[in-house]
Amino acid sequence: MDTETVLYLSRADVEGVGLSMREVIDALERMFVEKGEGRVEMPPKPGIHTRPDAFIHAMPAYIASQSAAGMKWISGYPENQQKGLPYISGLLVLNDPETGIPIAVMDATWLTAQRTGAATAVAAKMLAR
Secondary structure, three states: OOOOOOEEEOHHHHHHOOOOHHHHHHHHHHHHHHHHOOOEEOOOOOEEOOOOOOEEEEEEEEEHHHOEEEEEEEEEOHHHHHHOOOOEEEEEEEEOOOOOOEEEEEEOHHHHHHHHHHHHHHHHHHHOO
């Protein structure tokens, strides 16, 4: 393993993977099942609030079945929209779960939007039963 190289994926790179919303929903549904079975470690997110209407949160998780460990560092600043900046922005840091070494840093804007929509779809499916 190369411990000196960290892969960086821009928002365009992440979007360019071409995952469909169906694929995101299916993956998230599997992860919710695994979390419910106690096979996902996802502690409550700590956060700071630099303004009354804004937040910066750390969202760590470990999914053993995917050999995935990392943290999403996400912020929400409503007033950014008036400045031509995104309301939500963030990064995801992926670590090697065997060594803890960071292996990738990626833009989390697209991931966050897709995950939010997918979580709503999964919840609607479960509640409709």
